[in-house]
Amino acid sequence: MGGKIIDTEVLVNGGGVGGLALAVKLASRGVQVTVVEQLKAESPQYKGELLQPKTLAILEDLEIIDRVLANGHSFSSLEFIELERQISEPPRKVGESCMDYESLATPYNYALMIPHETLKAILLDKLKQYEGSFRYIQPARFTGFKDGKALIRHTKDQSIEPIHARFYIGAEGRNSPTRNAMGLKANNRTYNHHFLTVTIPRPADFTTGKIVTTNHRFLGLFPLPDNKIRTVFLIKAGTYKSMKEEGIEYFHRAYEELCPELGEHVASLESWKDIQLMIPTMYHVNRYVVENLALIGDAAHAVHPMAGEGMNLAIQDADVLGELIAWMKRKGHFDNRLLKWYEEVRMPRAKFLLGLSHLSALAYSFPYPWWRRIRIKSIEQMEQDPALHVKQMLNISGLGRWDNTVLDRLIQIGAFPKRKHTVSRSKQLQYFFERTEDYPWEKEE
Ligand SMILES: Cc1cc2nc3c(=O)[nH]c(=O)nc-3n(C[C@H](O)[C@H](O)[C@H](O)COP(=O)(O)OP(=O)(O)OC[C@H]3O[C@@H](n4cnc5c(N)ncnc54)[C@H](O)[C@@H]3O)c2cc1C
Incomplete structure (x- = not known):
């Protein structure tokens, strides 16, 4: 094994969005950082491709928000439409609800869609400032x-370069050699469904997020910039191959039925080659830090x-870890034991959001009519009960956490009547994460 030994303060394995965001944070605070991709x-x-409000606030802190906004498409509401299919008749609407980021007391009261590679390019470009x-x-x-x-x-030449760093960060995504070196396992949970996803042109007036469902079908539609739209179509796990055998017309028909305004745009897809199979999984390691x-x-x-x-x-992980390491640098003392702060802040938040996403996935996992009735009711109640609405939007935004109570759940399934009083700005702000909760070690100063 040849090559010289290079020292860096932080080595980040993996230059995806997480690794690059961490590098921007560290480099901007004068920490020596190396990224391997x-x-x-x-x-x-x-x-x-979807950025939530907390992430937008972090990108502002990284001084790239203007470019992100200029290259993205923002929207503040998400519509949920439930259709009933009738033989030889057009589908009929049986449910329609709308969840709104504008219910949040923050300047970032919207979500933003940006092509994944565009965001990475913006982060990499920013890093040029910190050569x-x-x-x-x-x-x-x-x-x-x-x-x-x-x-x-x-x-290029298969040579091996040994790198010595003060901290090593595993940001390699789902298959992480750093995670293996830490002796941690990712126990995959799979779902009974997969997704087909493709970007197609969109009509100029299709500007908000939309989820259209029937008893058996689910289509998520998220507008991207440049008059494009990301579409996500749910299929039963294991049916991708047989679906492909039916020809691309099967795909055209399914979209046209769920969202006729996209009919001519989806018809522009001539083969399956642009359509990607996406297999959802869930896992959570039991430690984020080892030495x-x-x-x-x-x-x-x-x-x-x-x-x-x-x-x-x-x-959001990158933000907290980056802030912590930059703080250690400022204090003049890198200490492995202080990394525990990162795990303490981020692990419960990630666990909470994994649970929330899992629940949302379950809502669309079963085709039973009674299950669907509960779903329709539950989304309708969430839209119309002010506390449920704010809690849901705050929780997915990443800006704060406001747990649902038993009463909330009963209201959500329609066992209790909806509340009428609105949630005041000051009330919801109590549940926003404060700086001392994002970066609790600063209290020690
Ligand atoms: C197929 C797929 C579809 C997804 N769809 C959605 C979605 O619809 N909505 C959503 O919110 N999220 C989705 N995600 C998840 C989302 O993209 C990830 O959560 C996000 O990209 C995580 O960022 P990351 O930086 O942790 O990892 P990644 O984005 O995976 O980045 C990891 C980087 O590390 C590099 N790398 C890996 N191993 C090594 C190594 N040994 N050495 C050097 N470099 C290495 C990789 O090339 C990659 O660039 C999807 C993920 C996948 C894989």
């Missing part, structure tokens, strides 16, 4: 540790995509 070009694989603190090794793969150093295999190793993003947790949280959890 295995891909040599953009990834052709579809990944998360003195940032090194990017690409394409190269982190393969494991030896003698207390990370081994990086350069793709001077830590995990962020999908290396630590995978979340069902129903609530659009994947990228957000990764960037």
